[in-house]
Amino acid sequence: MSELSYPLWRNAPAPTLVASRDLESGELVFPALSADSPLIRQHETVPLAGVGEVYSFTVIHPSPKSGEAPYALGYVDLPGPVRLFGRLCGKPRPAIGDRYAAKADKRFGYVFEAVQG
Known part of the structure; x- marks a missing residue:
């Protein structure tokens, strides 16, 4: 895959796209936020259905x-x-x-x- 500064995929247990879910609203953001994003504490990384x-x-x-x-x-x-x-x-x-x-x-x-x- 191309080298990206943000995660698109999680490889375990099976390859799946990943997004960030806002902990308050539940809104999904794709691609997932990077670890150095100022918003990362307000989100969790979740797999997307394939x-x-x-x-x-x-x-x-x-x-x-x-x-x-x-x-x-x-x-x-x-x-x-x-x-x-x-x-x-x-x-x-x-x-x-x-x-x-x-x-x-x-x-x-x-x-x-x-x-x-």
């Missing part, structure tokens, strides 16, 4: 000169509730309500992979 539903998406068609194939970007609603934006992989064209799971990615930090069934 599977959610597509809320909205768009398909990007890069210039032919780029050599990149079309790809989808979208918002995925995870339980919590929290809505994350990222690349949608595993299907040529997603649909609203499709289920996607968060996966680690070296280039982007995380992507969403289509869940079959």
Whole structure:
């Protein structure tokens, strides 16, 4: 994964995205706050559910000169509730309500992979 100054993932017991939960309001903040944040004492680090539903998406068609194939970007609603934006992989064209799971990615930090069934 790329080197980031804040945590995106917790690897044990299974890889999962992490967020910070405000101890008073319960509001989730993603990515999780860094240990040196002045707000860290008001938050706890919590894992996010790895599977959610597509809320909205768009398909990007890069210039032919780029050599990149079309790809989808979208918002995925995870339980919590929290809505994350990222690349949608595993299907040529997603649909609203499709289920996607968060996966680690070296280039982007995380992507969403289509869940079959």
